Every structure is written in structure tokens, then in C-alpha cells.
Amino acid sequence: MSQINQHKILLDEDEMPTRWYNVMADMPTPPPPPLHPGTGQPVGPDDLTPLFPMALIEQEVTTERYIDIPEEVQDVYRLWRPSPLYRAHRLEKALGTPARIYYKYEGVSPAGSHKPNTAVPQAFYNAQAGVKRLTTETGAGQWGTSLAFACEQFGLDCEVWQVRASYDAKPYRRMMIETFGGVIHPSPSELTAAGRAILAQDPDSPGSLGIAISEAVEVAAQDPTANYALGSVLNHVLLHQTIIGEEALLQLAKIGEQADLLVGCTGGGSNFGGLAFPFLRERWAGTTNPVVRAVEPASCPSLTQGTYAYDFGDTAGLTPLMKMHTLGHDFIPDPIHAGGLRYHGMSPLISHLYETGEIEAKARTQNDCLAAGVLFARTEGIVPAPEPTHALAEAITEAARCAETGEEKVILTALCGHGHLDLAAYDAYLNDRLEDHTWEDEALREAVAKALTKLPATVN
Amino acid sequence: MSQINQHKILLDEDEMPTRWYNVMADMPTPPPPPLHPGTGQPVGPDDLTPLFPMALIEQEVTTERYIDIPEEVQDVYRLWRPSPLYRAHRLEKALGTPARIYYKYEGVSPAGSHKPNTAVPQAFYNAQAGVKRLTTETGAGQWGTSLAFACEQFGLDCEVWQVRASYDAKPYRRMMIETFGGVIHPSPSELTAAGRAILAQDPDSPGSLGIAISEAVEVAAQDPTANYALGSVLNHVLLHQTIIGEEALLQLAKIGEQADLLVGCTGGGSNFGGLAFPFLRERWAGTTNPVVRAVEPASCPSLTQGTYAYDFGDTAGLTPLMKMHTLGHDFIPDPIHAGGLRYHGMSPLISHLYETGEIEAKARTQNDCLAAGVLFARTEGIVPAPEPTHALAEAITEAARCAETGEEKVILTALCGHGHLDLAAYDAYLNDRLEDHTWEDEALREAVAKALTKLPATVN
Numbered sequence: 001m002s003q004i005n006q007h008k009i010l011l012d013e014d015e016m017p018t019r020w021y022n023v024m025a026d027m028p029t030p031p032p033p034p035l036h037p038g039t040g041q042p043v044g045p046d047d048l049t050p051l052f053p054m055a056l057i058e059q060e061v062t063t064e065r066y067i068d069i070p071e072e073v074q075d076v077y078r079l080w081r082p083s084p085l086y087r088a089h090r091l092e093k094a095l096g097t098p099a100r101i102y103y104k105y106e107g108v109s110p111a112g113s114h115k116p117n118t119a120v121p122q123a124f125y126n127a128q129a130g131v132k133r134l135t136t137e138t139g140a141g142q143w144g145t146s147l148a149f150a151c152e153q154f155g156l157d158c159e160v161w162q163v164r165a166s167y168d169a170k171p172y173r174r175m176m177i178e179t180f181g182g183v184i185h186p187s188p189s190e191l192t193a194a195g196r197a198i199l200a201q202d203p204d205s206p207g208s209l210g211i212a213i214s215e216a217v218e219v220a221a222q223d224p225t226a227n228y229a230l231g232s233v234l235n236h237v238l239l240h241q242t243i244i245g246e247e248a249l250l251q252l253a254k255i256g257e258q259a260d261l262l263v264g265c266t267g268g269g270s271n272f273g274g275l276a277f278p279f280l281r282e283r284w285a286g287t288t289n290p291v292v293r294a295v296e297p298a299s300c301p302s303l304t305q306g307t308y309a310y311d312f313g314d315t316a317g318l319t320p321l322m323k324m325h326t327l328g329h330d331f332i333p334d335p336i337h338a339g340g341l342r343y344h345g346m347s348p349l350i351s352h353l354y355e356t357g358e359i360e361a362k363a364r365t366q367n368d369c370l371a372a373g374v375l376f377a378r379t380e381g382i383v384p385a386p387e388p389t390h391a392l393a394e395a396i397t398e399a400a401r402c403a404e405t406g407e408e409k410v411i412l413t414a415l416c417g418h419g420h421l422d423l424a425a426y427d428a429y430l431n432d433r434l435e436d437h438t439w440e441d442e443a444l445r446e447a448v449a450k451a452l453t454k455l456p457a458t459v460n
Numbered sequence: 461m462s463q464i465n466q467h468k469i470l471l472d473e474d475e476m477p478t479r480w481y482n483v484m485a486d487m488p489t490p491p492p493p494p495l496h497p498g499t500g501q502p503v504g505p506d507d508l509t510p511l512f513p514m515a516l517i518e519q520e521v522t523t524e525r526y527i528d529i530p531e532e533v534q535d536v537y538r539l540w541r542p543s544p545l546y547r548a549h550r551l552e553k554a555l556g557t558p559a560r561i562y563y564k565y566e567g568v569s570p571a572g573s574h575k576p577n578t579a580v581p582q583a584f585y586n587a588q589a590g591v592k593r594l595t596t597e598t599g600a601g602q603w604g605t606s607l608a609f610a611c612e613q614f615g616l617d618c619e620v621w622q623v624r625a626s627y628d629a630k631p632y633r634r635m636m637i638e639t640f641g642g643v644i645h646p647s648p649s650e651l652t653a654a655g656r657a658i659l660a661q662d663p664d665s666p667g668s669l670g671i672a673i674s675e676a677v678e679v680a681a682q683d684p685t686a687n688y689a690l691g692s693v694l695n696h697v698l699l700h701q702t703i704i705g706e707e708a709l710l711q712l713a714k715i716g717e718q719a720d721l722l723v724g725c726t727g728g729g730s731n732f733g734g735l736a737f738p739f740l741r742e743r744w745a746g747t748t749n750p751v752v753r754a755v756e757p758a759s760c761p762s763l764t765q766g767t768y769a770y771d772f773g774d775t776a777g778l779t780p781l782m783k784m785h786t787l788g789h790d791f792i793p794d795p796i797h798a799g800g801l802r803y804h805g806m807s808p809l810i811s812h813l814y815e816t817g818e819i820e821a822k823a824r825t826q827n828d829c830l831a832a833g834v835l836f837a838r839t840e841g842i843v844p845a846p847e848p849t850h851a852l853a854e855a856i857t858e859a860a861r862c863a864e865t866g867e868e869k870v871i872l873t874a875l876c877g878h879g880h881l882d883l884a885a886y887d888a889y890l891n892d893r894l895e896d897h898t899w900e901d902e903a904l905r906e907a908v909a910k911a912l913t914k915l916p917a918t919v920n
Contacts, residue, residue, distance in 0.1 A: 006473050007538045013466050078467045079550070079841045090539070108568070110841030112880070152838050175883035178890050179837050377639050378612050381539045381570030420572070420880040423635035430638055 007089060009102075009251040011082035017246040018069050020239045023277040023349060025065035026284050031352040032323040035310060043320045050221050051228040053129035056122065059236035067239060069121070076120045076153050080109045081243065085251035086415075090379040092399065094451040099402035100257070101395055103415040104248045104275060105382070110180070113340075113385065113417030114271045115146035115231055118240035122229045123150035133157040133226040135219045137187065137212030140166055140339035141173025142417065143231035148182025161187035161215045164207035166339070172421050187212040194218050194316075208332075209342075210315020217318060232268025233313060233322075233347045241274025248412060249278055257410055259290040261398060264414040265390035266294040266303065266361070267340050269347030271416040280358060290412075293360040294350065295390040297369075298440070300333035302326060302346045303354055303361035311345060324351040334435070336366050337425030338386035362394065365440040369393045370429035371448045373419070377426075378452070385417035386425045393444060400447030467549060469562075469711040471542035477706040478529050480699045483737040483809060485525035486744050491812040492783035495770060503780045510681050511688040513589035516582065519696035527699060529581070536580045536613050540569045541703065545711040546875075550839040552859065554911040559862035560717070561855055563875040564708045564735060565842070570640070573800075573845065573877030574731045575606035575691055578700035582689045583610035593617040593686040595679045597647065597672030600626055600799035601633025602877065603691035608642025621647035621655075621675045624667035626799070632881050647672040654678050654776075668792075669803075670775020677778060692728025693773060693782075693807045701734025708872060709738055717870055719750040721858060724874040725850035726754040726763065726821070727800050729807030731876040740818060750872075753820040754810065755850040757829075758900070760793035762786060762806045763814055763821035771805060784811040794895070796826050797885030798846035822854065825900040829853045830889035831908045833879070837886075838912070845877040846885045853904060860907030 024030065033042040045057045052060075059067060069077070088101040106114035126134055134156055138144030144160035151158035160182055167174060167186040177184045187207045188195035194214040198205050205211075220228035230237065252259060262279055264272035272294050282288045296303055302325045311326040313319035324345045327333075331344040346354075353359050366386075373389035375396065376382070384392060391413045402409050419426070428434045439445040484490065493502040505517045512520075519527060529537070548561040566574035586594055594616055598604030604620035611618035620642055627634060627646040637644045647667045648655035654674040658665050665671075680688035690697060712719060722739055724732035732754050742748045756763055762785045771786040773779035784805045787793075791804040806814075813819050826846075833849035835856065836842070844852060851873045862869050879885070888894045899905040 008473060010470055010472075012470075013468060149838075149841060171887070172880075172883045175887040175890075176843065176880075179834060179843055179883065179886045181838055374639060378609075378641055381576075381609060383636065383639055418880075420632075420636075420878075423632045423639065426639045427631070427635040430635075 007087055009085040009087065009255055011247060011250060013078050013082070015250060016074065016077065016082045017243055018074065019066040020069060021242040021246060021278050021281060022062060022065055022067060022239055023280065024063050024235065026281055027352065029356060031348050034320040034322050034348070037317070037321050047320070051217065053125050053131060053227060055125040055129065056236050059239055060234060070124060073121045073124050077243070082247045083108055083244070085248055086380070088380055091376060094375065094379050095396065095399050095403055095447060097399040097403040098406055099399040099409045099411055101399055102252070102410070102412045104244060104412065105415045106244065107382065107415065107418035110149045111142055111146040112420065113142050113146070114241060114244060114274060115143050116150060117243055117274065118231065118237045118270065119146035119150035119229070120153065121240050123147065123154045123156055126227050127154035127156055131156065131225060131227045133159060133223065134229045135159045135161070135216040135226055136229045136231070137209060137216045138162045139209050139342070141170060141177065142340060144182065144184065145173060145176050145180065146231070147229055148177045148180040152181040158182040159219065160184045161189065161212040163187055163209055163212050164205065170421065187215050189215060191215070192218045208315060213314045214316050214318065232270040232343070233345065235349060237270050238273040238277070238347055238349055241270045242277050244274040244414065245276060245278035248275060249282065252412070258288050259412040260409045261411045262290050262292045263295055263391040263394040263411065265341060265387050265416065266296045266346065266350065267343050267387065269350035271414055273347060273350055275414040276359065280353070291360065292358070293362060293394065294354070295394045296361065296363050297336055297338055297341045297390065298363040298365045299336050300327065300342050301363040302344065304363045306346070308351060308355050313345060322348045324348045325354065337422060337428070338366070338369070338390065340387045341390070364390050364393050365436050367429065367434055367437050367439060368441045368444050370425060370434070371444065372396050374426065374429070375448050375451055382415070383419040383423070383426065384415055385419040385422050388415045388417060393441070396447060397441060397444045400443065467547055469545040469547065469715055471707060471710060473538050473542070475710060476534065476537065476542045477703055478534065479526040480529060481702040481706060481738050481741060482522060482525055482527060482699055483740065484523050484695065486741055487812065488816060491808050494780040494782045494808070497772070497777070497781050507780070511677065513585050513591060513687060515585040515589065516696050519699055520694060530584060533581045533584050537703070542707045543568055543704070545708055546840070548840055551836060554835065554839050555856065555859050555863055555907060557859040557863040558866055559859040559869045559871055561859055562712070562870070562872045564704060564872065565875045566704065567842065567875065567878035570609045571602055571606040572880065573602050573606070574701060574704060574734060575603050576610060577703055577734065578691065578697045578730065579606035579610035579689070580613065581700050583607065583614045583616055586687050587614035587616055591616065591685060591687045593619060593683065594689045595619045595621070595676040595686055596689045596691070597669060597676045598622045599669050599802065601630060601637065602800060604642065604644065605633060605636050605640065606691070607689055608637045608640040612641040618642040619679065620644045621649065621672040623647055623669060623672050624665065630881070647675050649675060651675070652678045668775060673774045674776050674778060692730040692803070693805065695809060697730050698733040698737070698807055698809055701730045702737050704734040704874065705736060705738035708735060709742065712872070718748050719872040720869045721871045722750050722752045723755055723851040723854040723871065725801060725847050725876065726756045726806065726810065727803050727847065729810035731874055733807060733810055735874040736819065740813070751820065752818070753822060753854065754814070755854045756821065756823050757796055757798055757801045757850065758823040758825045759796050760787065760802050761823040762804065764823045766806070768811060768815050773805060782808045784808045785814065797882060797888070798826070798829070798850065800847045801850070824850050824853050825896050827889065827894055827897050827899060828901045828904050830885060830894070831904065832856050834886065834889065835908050835911055842875070843879040843883070843886065844875055845879040845882050848875045848877060853901070856907060857901060857904045860903065
């Protein structure tokens with residue numbers, strides 16, 4: 001079998017990249033710095049030391065092109081990395097497209113998404129700095145799961161504040177966090193001043209990500225042996241995720257392919273940046289020239305509808321001001337199933353690259369995305385998380401267009417997680433219970449319907 | 461890095477075995493045949509044609525040593541096969557053992573377990589025979605999920621009767637079946653005479669696997685374009701699962717290892733048989749000599765406590781009589797979390813091999829197994845389904861014993877599925893809500909406790 005006809009393009013463990021790529025080294029213009037809300041001046045390392053270890057603060061600002069991945073981090077990465085790149089043969093066949101669709105699958109990780117790529121180094125650098133406990137917030141629970149697992153690997157305690165509405169409605173993520181050894185509290189909680197203040201006003205508060213951040217930050221700031229960890233948006237987080245794109249470049253090279261189009265979903269931007277940044281480096285170096293497109297939810301369209309301005313990262317206005325595409329730090333997105341994309345802002349690095357024309361962006365509705373997810377599940381055998389169905393909807397639309405034009409486009413998409421704990425989204429879609437259960441993209445609707453009637457792809 | 465120090469031992473797609481192994485070709489004595497309950501005579505092909513296509517009936521009785529895997533089945537297998545073999549380095553380190561523990565991981569399949577290995581060929585042979593619809597029963601839902609996915613690949617309709625208690629309590633499996641295109645009914649249903657009879661007596665019946673089988677069989681028997689599919693116990697099912705053991709043999713050979721001990725969990729026997737049969741062939745050929753041990757739940761101990769006798773495969777007594785280790789076809793096991801192991805009988809092939817001394821068996825309690833599952837999750841990053849924690853408890857006990865004796869035993873275990881939809885079992889264990897939350901195996905308790913305090917394995 002020729003390698004290009006294989007379903008799986010795998011790397012051996014000793015082919016795993018040993019360096020992260022820092023996009024700040026090569027960006028045509030540098031991104032605007034974060035500002036101290038009090039002074040209006042760029043924040044310095046001292047402003048961040050109550051929350052982060054110096055190694056991560058340095059990664060936040062460095063312009064070194066490559067950062068070595070510590071041996072201890074590589075050792076944990078090897079539990080699931082290099083992650084597989086798959087060619088979507090059966091999806092292509094169902095679409096009748098000459099396009100070649102590849103997906104880089106991060107669902108093989110302990111948490112089932114790309115989040116452990118940064119949780120593991122964050123836990124490592126904190127342990128190295130003598131920190132004993134990490135605090136964080138989590139919404140649907142992916143990030144909390146990742147950090148609980150990572151902390152267990154380096155002997156740290158992990159304490160997670162989960163938005164109460166999710167804590168009550170999605171108990172499986174709480175159970176997974178506990179199975180990995182983490183401690184989890186519904187937020188608002190009686191454990192913090194911030195939580196108590198909210199509960200005094202409303203004992204039945206469903207909580208919010210903003211409140212949960214306040215609680216986790218408060219605990220970390222008050223305990224000299226505790227730090228805080230964030231799962232997206234920041235430069236060092238996107239740095240750690242570049243191992244996705246570095247591996248994908250090696251995997252495509254193995255079969256002699258060049259990507260014409262990269263599509264990834266964007267919430268805070270870490271999965272998209274992780275895939276895209278190494279490809280942008282290659283484009284700037286002139287070795288490849290893919291179109292790079294971010295896909296965001298229509299209900300939380302920070303890139304396509306937000307303004308590019310300095311704004312707070314949290315609802316309460318406690319963080320430094322970041323220059324980013326934002327819907328306003330008090331924006332509350334609809335409760336769509338893709339919980340990981342419900343963030344008012346966008347990573348400053350992604351925002352800057354969008355503003356300078358290096359990447360494109362597009363917004364998609366929930367219904368269109370889940371339709372793409374169902375077609376993908378039935379052809380490729382993986383139920384995707386609602387988040388990456390945004391990228392799949394785009395990949396399927398492009399591939400269906402190629403079926404008309406005959407173009408043999410090479411499409412690479414980031415399948416950043418499985419949907420085993422998100423099946424309620426599919427249930428709502430299949431039973432017409434999605435709030436926005438209308439078709440936005442008529443071409444996609446036709447492509448999915450035609451492909452589903454053409455199944456099975458292997459007979460006839 | 462020397463290969464033996466790698467975490468993952470992978471096969472390329474073109475190394476995937478292209479034949480299943482039929483253990484009946486080499487068993488020292490042939491297994492007793494199934495009998496017709498009316499005549500007391502061995503059943504013939506005509507007795508089975510209302511339910512199964514001829515290709516599967518032939519596989520049920522043949523003594524050919526190898527059966528070619530059809531190209532169309534290989535093509536679907538390649539979505540996830542060859543499945544990975546992993547070396548449990550971090551678990552070994554936490555146990556401080558010189559033993560080497562390998563696990564063959566089937567959780568990468570579309571359903572998240574080994575079940576698609578037989579669902580796919582069963583759907584293929586039925587489609588080839590012109591069948592339009594497959595019916596089946598499912599308890600917790602693993603098998604129904606697998607058959608729904610498999611039917612979608614070959615253009616068959618799939619109709620699943622799920623025990624109502626599970627249908628109501630575990631909605632995620634129903635949602636996954638529907639996402640893969642299957643139709644699912646709670647059982648008892650108004651759709652069959654068997655279901656209506658039960659509902660007439662008890663409109664709130666929680667159902668049982670026996671009732672669900674009756675409903676699925678009734679529908680298949682009455683519709684000439686429909687057939688029935690079973691996910692374990694039968695010879696052809698175990699045949700299809702031998703691809704697990706064939707791959708594991710190739711993977712161990714790649715790194716120059718020989719297994720000293722094989723452990724697998726047993727319910728109907730298909731996962732255990734799939735791993736063990738190719739190793740038994742090698743033992744009979746004199747090339748390797750592992751101890752082969754089945755581990756079953758203490759609450760459903762068909763091998764260790766059942767009698768070896770002719771009994772029905774279903775509760776209602778509709779199937780042929782099979783010579784097997786059985787607790788009686790009216791035995792109702794406790795509602796343990798390892799739903800896939802709650803079966804009153806044992807595959808006739810496994811039963812015969814146990815009776816003739818080729819394999820060992822052991823029973824383990826739920827608490828001990830889930831303790832092993834937690835240690836495994838925290839070290840290896842995979843939350844196992846409750847079923848394979850039975851094998852993990854045995855592997856961990858043996859490895860802990862090696863820590864005392866210094867023996868460098870090579871232990872191979874079948875990790876037949878992930879536990880993403882079984883997290884309630886871990887929740888019950890961690891919060892002392894398991895009905896049998898007592899330690900049966902003191903040595904295991906000590907080994908797990910010691911290993912958990914020694915975490916993290918990578919620091920110090």
C-alpha cells in the first residue's frame with residue numbers, strides 16, 4: 001500500500017519534536033504588549049510573579065525562536081504523543097471529492113483534547129519552582145481534567161473551581177477530575193471572599209467563568225505555595241500547543257503532501273495557534289503557502305465581529321489589559337454546546353495575526369457544525385467534540401466545492417478532541433432540540449445530505 | 461531510544477493481520493457441539509439460517525485454521541487497527557516492580573472497545589447475503605454502539621433493543637448509537653409480542669438482557685430481510701476477535717519480548733479469547749509458554765463457581781443448548797458497574813479450554829478492580845472501563861509480587877475499552893458508595909496504596 005493511501009500517518013516516539021516554536025520570533029510586526037490597568041504601562045515580570053513561575057513568565061515574553069521541551073515533559077507527552085494524523089478516506093468518498101482531507105487528532109490524550117499539551121509543562125515548571133498547589137477554573141471541564149492529570153504527574157495538588165451550572169449538569173467531567181486526583185469545587189464557593197460575596201447576594205447563583213477565575217486567582221494569590229494556571233489565550237499556552245503543528249508538518253512531509261488550506265476552531269485560540277503557527281513559519285520562510293482559516297461560533301464571533309482593542313481577560317476586570325479582538329469583557333455568549341469556544345476575547349497573538357492579514361476567519365452556526373460532526377462520525381468512526389465540528393464544517397464545505405470544481409485541494413484540520421462527554425449536543429441536533437436548529441449554510445446542508453444518502457462509502 | 465523503552469509499540473497498516481485464527485483447528489480435544497433443545501441432537505446449519513447468514517454459520521463450525529479477513533472488513537478495521545500495544549512504564553515505576561507490563565488497548569475503536577472487531581464482519585457478511593437490517597440487544601450499550609457503526613459502513617439498518625433500566629439511566633450510549641445512525645428502543649417494547657406480553661403484566665418493567673434478546677430475535681425471525689447479531693459467546697465472534705492476539709504477538713516480537721503471563725477479563729469471553737487464542741496456538745506449537753488467566757467478577761463467577769453443563773444462552777430458553785460453565789440461565793447477577801461481564805454463562809470454547817486445563821481462572825471483587833483502575837488512570841493517563849480493571853487488578857497484584865521477588869515477569873493484559881461513559885463507577889468507588897466497598901485482596905490494597913503515595917513516578 002502506498003503511504004498516501006494509508007488512513008494513519010504515524011510518527012515514532014523518537015520522531016517527536018523536542019522544541020516548541022515561538023511565533024513571536026518571526027511575526028512580521030511584534031504584537032502590542034499587555035498593559036497594567038492601573039498605570040497603563042506594559043506589565044513587567046514582577047506583576048505576574050504572584051500567579052506564575054518565572055519560567056512561564058519568560059516564555060510569555062521571549063522572542064527566542066525555539067524553546068526546548070524539558071525531558072520530564074517529553075516523558076509524559078509520550079503517553080499519547082506523537083498524536084496521529086489521519087487521512088479521511090471514507091469522508092472523502094462519501095463527499096465524492098477529489099480533495100484530500102487530513103485531520104490531526106488530539107482526542108488520544110488523557111483528557112481527550114489538546115489541553116494536556118500545556119497542562120503538563122505548566123505543572124512541571126511550577127513543580128520545579130517549588131510550588132505545591134495549582135488552582136484553576138473550568139467551564140465544561142476539559143481544562144480542569146487536563147490540569148488534574150498533569151499535577152498528578154509532578155506531585156502537585158490541583159484545585160479546580162467549576163462553574164456551578166456545569167458542575168451540576170455535567171457530572172462526568174467532575175468524576176474524571178477526581179479520578180485523576182484533582183479536588184473540585186462548584187463556583188461560587190464558600191471558600192473565597194469572591195465566592196462568598198456572590199453567594200450572599202444569590203445563594204443559588206449558577207456561577208460564571210468570570211467568577212470561577214476570581215476564586216482560583218484569589219486562592220493562588222493569597223497562598224505563597226500556590227500558583228494559578230490558565231488553559232488558553234496567553235502566549236506561553238499557545239507556545240506549548242505548537243507541538244501539534246510541528247508534528248503535522250513532519251507527518252505531511254512523510255507522505256509528500258503540502259497543505260493548501262488549514263482550518264481550526266477558535267475560542268481562546270490555543271488549539272488553532274498550536275496547529276497554525278509552525279505552518280506560518282514555513283510560509284514566511286517560503287517553503288509552503290497554505291491559506292490559514294480560523295472558524296469561530298456565530299454566537300461568540302470575537303474575530304469576525306469583535307473590535308480590536310485593549311480589554312480585560314476576565315469578567316471582573318482583574319487581569320492585565322490585552323490588545324485583542326473582543327466582544328467586551330462583560331459579553332455573555334449563548335449557552336452553545338461548544339463550551340470551549342465561549343470566550344469573549346481572542347488570544348493577542350491570533351488577534352494580531354488576523355489584524356495583519358496573516359490568517360482568515362469565519363463564523364459558523366451550531367446546527368451546521370453538528371451536522372458536519374454527524375457525517376464525520378458515521379464515516380470516520382470518531383464522534384468529535386462540538387468545538388472541532390466548526391473546523392469540520394469548513395473542511396466539508398471546501399471539499400464539497402472541490403467535488404464541483406475537480407480541485408485536488410489538500411485540507412488539514414485540527415480535530416482537537418472527542419465528544420464522548422458531549423453526546424447531549426448530538427442528541428439535541430438529531431432530535432431538533434438545538435435552539436438554532438436552522439441551516440445557515442445551504443451548500444453545506446446539501447453536501448451533508450447528499451453524502452449521508454451515498455453512505456456506505458465502501459459498497460456499490 | 462531502544463525500542464524496549466518506548467511507551468508505544470505500533471504496527472503499520474500493512475502489518476495488520478489479514479486472517480483470523482480459528483482455535484478449533486488446534487484444540488487438543490474438540491469442544492462438545494451445541495444441541496437442539498427439542499431433539500437433543502447437534503444443531504445443523506438449517507436451524508440457524510433464520511438468524512444468521514451462511515458465511516457466519518460456516519465460521520461457527522469450521523475447523524479450518526485460518527479464515528481470510530475480507531478486504532472490505534480490513535478497510536474498515538484500518539480506521540483504528542492495528543491497535544496500539546503500550547508498555548506501562550509509569551505504572552511499573554509507581555509499583556517499583558521489575559516486571560514489565562504491556563497492555564493491548566482496544567479503546568481506540570469507534571465504540572471505544574473491542575466489540576467493533578466482530579460487529580464489522582458480522583455487518584459485512586449480512587450485507588453480502590442481501591440482508592437489509594440487523595437486530596440486536598444491548599445492556600450498557602457497548603455492543604449496540606458497535607453494531608450501529610458497523611451497519612452504517614455497509615448500508616444496513618440497525619435496530620437495537622436496550623434494557624430499559626440502562627436506556628433510562630445511561631442516556632449517553634443511546635445518543636452514541638443514534639449518532640452512528642442506529643435506531644434504539646427501550647425493552648420491553650410494544651413492537652414485539654414478547655415485549656407486549658411483559659408490558660401487559662408490568663407496564664413499568666425495567667427489562668432484562670433476556671427480554672431484549674427475545675425481542676430482537678423475534679423481529680429478525682419474522683422478517684426475511686432481517687437477521688440477528690450477537691456480540692459475544694459464539695465461536696464466530698471469538699474468531700473475529702483473534703486479530704487482537706495476532707497483533708499483540710507481532711508487537712511483542714518487534715521488541716523481542718515473550719509474555720510470561722496473559723490476563724484478560726471474561727464476561728461472555730470474546731475479549732479474553734481474542735487475545736489468548738493466538739498465544740495458545742504458539743504454546744501448542746512450542747514457541748512460547750505463557751500462563752493464561754481469565755479474571756471474572758466475584759458477583760458473576762461462571763468459570764470459578766459455575767457448573768460445566770448444557771444450558772441455554774438466554775433467559776427465556778430460546779437458543780440452542782450450549783455446553784458451558786454456567787450459573788444457570790435464570791441467574792441474575794448483581795448490578796455491578798462492569799455491565800459487560802454480567803452474563804450467566806461462558807463461551808463454550810473458553811469453557812472447554814478451562815475444563816481441559818489450558819487456561820486458569822480467578823474471580824475479583826468490584827472494589828479491588830476499581831482501585832486498580834484509579835492507579836492505572838493516574839499513572840498511564842487512560843481511564844479504563846470497569847470490565848478490564850479486572851485484568852488490571854490481576855496484573856498489578858502480580859507486578860507487586862515481582863517487586864518482592866525481583867522476578868522480571870512479562871505481563872500482557874487486554875485493556876478492552878475506555879471508561880469515558882462509565883465514570884459513575886469511579887465516582888462510587890472514590891466516594892465509598894460501592895455496594896461491595898470492602899477490600900478482598902489485602903496484597904492488592906497495600907500495593908495500590910503504596911504506589912499512590914509514591915506518585916509522581918517521574919520526580920524524586
